[in-house]
Amino acid sequence: MTKNNLPISIAIIGGGFSGSIVAAHLLINATFPLNIKLIERRPTFGRGVAYGTKYGCHLLNVPAAKMSAFPDDPEHFLRWVQKEEQSRGNLMPSVVKPDTFVPRKIYGEYVQAVLDEAEAAAKENVQLERIKNEAVSISPDANGATVSLSTGQTLRADKIVLALGNFPPTDPAIQDKSFYTSLRYVSYPWSPHALSDIDPNDAVLLIGSGLTMLDLAVALKEQGHAGAIHVVSRHGLLPYPHKFTTPYPAFLSVEGAPKAIRSLVRLVREEVKNAIARGYDWRAVLDSLRPITQQLWQQLPLEEQRRFLRHVRIYWEVHRHRVSPGVADIVAEMLHSEQMVVHAGRIQAYDEDDEAVDVAIRKRHTTDIEVVRVARVINSTGTECDYRKFGHPLIQNLRSHGFIRSDALAIGLDVSPNGALLDVDGVVSQILYTLGPPRQGRLWETTAVPEIRVQAQELAQELLRSRNYS
Numbered sequence: 001m002t003k004n005n006l007p008i009s010i011a012i013i014g015g016g017f018s019g020s021i022v023a024a025h026l027l028i029n030a031t032f033p034l035n036i037k038l039i040e041r042r043p044t045f046g047r048g049v050a051y052g053t054k055y056g057c058h059l060l061n062v063p064a065a066k067m068s069a070f071p072d073d074p075e076h077f078l079r080w081v082q083k084e085e086q087s088r089g090n091l092m093p094s095v096v097k098p099d100t101f102v103p104r105k106i107y108g109e110y111v112q113a114v115l116d117e118a119e120a121a122a123k124e125n126v127q128l129e130r131i132k133n134e135a136v137s138i139s140p141d142a143n144g145a146t147v148s149l150s151t152g153q154t155l156r157a158d159k160i161v162l163a164l165g166n167f168p169p170t171d172p173a174i175q176d177k178s179f180y181t182s183l184r185y186v187s188y189p190w191s192p193h194a195l196s197d198i199d200p201n202d203a204v205l206l207i208g209s210g211l212t213m214l215d216l217a218v219a220l221k222e223q224g225h226a227g228a229i230h231v232v233s234r235h236g237l238l239p240y241p242h243k244f245t246t247p248y249p250a251f252l253s254v255e256g257a258p259k260a261i262r263s264l265v266r267l268v269r270e271e272v273k274n275a276i277a278r279g280y281d282w283r284a285v286l287d288s289l290r291p292i293t294q295q296l297w298q299q300l301p302l303e304e305q306r307r308f309l310r311h312v313r314i315y316w317e318v319h320r321h322r323v324s325p326g327v328a329d330i331v332a333e334m335l336h337s338e339q340m341v342v343h344a345g346r347i348q349a350y351d352e353d354d355e356a357v358d359v360a361i362r363k364r365h366t367t368d369i370e371v372v373r374v375a376r377v378i379n380s381t382g383t384e385c386d387y388r389k390f391g392h393p394l395i396q397n398l399r400s401h402g403f404i405r406s407d408a409l410a411i412g413l414d415v416s417p418n419g420a421l422l423d424v425d426g427v428v429s430q431i432l433y434t435l436g437p438p439r440q441g442r443l444w445e446t447t448a449v450p451e452i453r454v455q456a457q458e459l460a461q462e463l464l465r466s467r468n469y470s
């Protein structure tokens with residue numbers, strides 16, 4: 001029996017991939033009266049930051065065969081996209097195969113379709129309410145929680161899932177921050193207007209050299225940009241391209257792995273050397289670690305995890321989070337033609353006049369200063385994950401009441417294995433849960449679909465299991 005025989009209510013804040021797939025699992029599997037409230041501030045559900053792009057050149061960085069929303073049905077996305085291709089025609093320039101990197105905006109349609117189908121298949125007393133609004137505060141109490149929305153309305157829920165996903169980057173640290181209020185500066189790289197009103201011959205500067213920068217560079221190319229594209233990051237390293245490889249056999253067990261990051265890196269490097277000598281690609285060696293990456297991370301002592309973040313993270317990111325060959329080719333051509341110039345260093349100062357802005361960059365490991373003159377500067381340093389820095393009212397509210405706390409590394413939220421959040425005193429919440437990027441501190445690998453889809457399924461099971469909430 002549910003309390004007073006009323007339907008159980010679960011509010012999911014964030015209707016990107018994570019929130020939508022938790023909702024889909026709840027719709028499909030609930031066997032008792034359930035009201036799901038999916039709250040999303042963007043105009044559409046199911047897309048979130050990653051799949052809300054308008055650019056066809058923004059491709060998935062995971063091949064179609066690995067992008068199913070359902071871990072138990074790995075070909076679900078492939079079948080969907082092939083069927084869509086048949087019925088709609090020219091969805092893609094060529095036939096979609098398991099190794100095709102599909103445009104992300106098509107993947108957004110897939111997530112929407114998964115949610116719609118789950119809603120249509122749900123039992124009559126299992127309902128989905130899509131609420132286009134922004135959650136600004138949560139007040140948990142003995143019987144659930146009240147969620148306040150930016151329009152002043154409130155709603156009640158027994159359980160709440162924070163599927164807040166990817167937060168925008170913070171402005172790079174610099175002494176004089178006044179330039180960050182300039183119209184020449186774009187702080188939110190995923191804004192649909194980030195690349196509007198740029199003269200195609202103007203020079204631009206992209207801060208950061210990871211996947212977000214590549215997104216902007218290929219979108220500039222798609223809109224016919226001919227001017228210089230300067231890129232600056234501390235190391236000047238770009239993500240490597242994907243390549244289809246012969247799978248490499250597992251070479252490391254969780255039990256046998258070193259618990260010190262130095263030894264672990266040495267061991268992987270040795271393995272890569274041996275593998276290359278035997279005709280394998282280094283990518284296959286790294287990919288063989290993926291099934292145990294979360295466990296390897298979890299058994300590292302905190303100090304070793306810190307060491308990883310300080311010294312290894314950047315190298316891990318560019319080797320592990322690779323880019324589709326199509327995007328890599330466009331960027332290689334931009335580098336070859338010198339339209340794109342990569343600077344390794346740190347921004348020292350901005351000097352803006354009526355025409356442009358001079359950006360002074362101190363070159364890596366030197367005191368040399370290089371100045372680039374550009375018409376626009378876009379912060380593409382990637383997602384921010386330090387919850388202590390977020391000024392969003394919802395996070396401020398949760399933080400100030402002690403309902404959440406950052407994990408020990410401040411790269412996400414402190415969370416128990418079942419996804420329940422820990423409060424400021426370390427007490428596991430019976431009401432608040434999360435999944436996806438906020439679980440980074442606990443899991444490290446938790447940003448891509450292959451990891452999040454498992455969490456979404458398990459979290460929905462957990463929420464349905466604990467249904468006698470009163």
Ligand SMILES: Cc1cc2nc3c(=O)[nH]c(=O)nc-3n(C[C@H](O)[C@H](O)[C@H](O)COP(=O)(O)OP(=O)(O)OC[C@H]3O[C@@H](n4cnc5c(N)ncnc54)[C@H](O)[C@@H]3O)c2cc1C
Pocket residue numbers: 013014015016017018019039040041042047048049050051059060061062104133134135136163164165166167212215383394435436437447448449450452
């Ligand atoms: C640019 C980019 C490209 C990516 N490409 C890939 C890829 O190709 N393959 C892959 O596997 N992974 C990719 N990822 C990783 C991505 O994190 C996951 O695939 C997944 O999309 C994460 O979904 P999410 O719902 O957790 O987060 P998000 O997509 O960030 O969605 C969170 C949603 O919550 C909403 N929200 C937040 N706060 C509130 C609030 N207070 N009230 C209401 N709504 C709120 C936001 O508007 C947003 O729509 C990419 C990530 C990014 C940023």
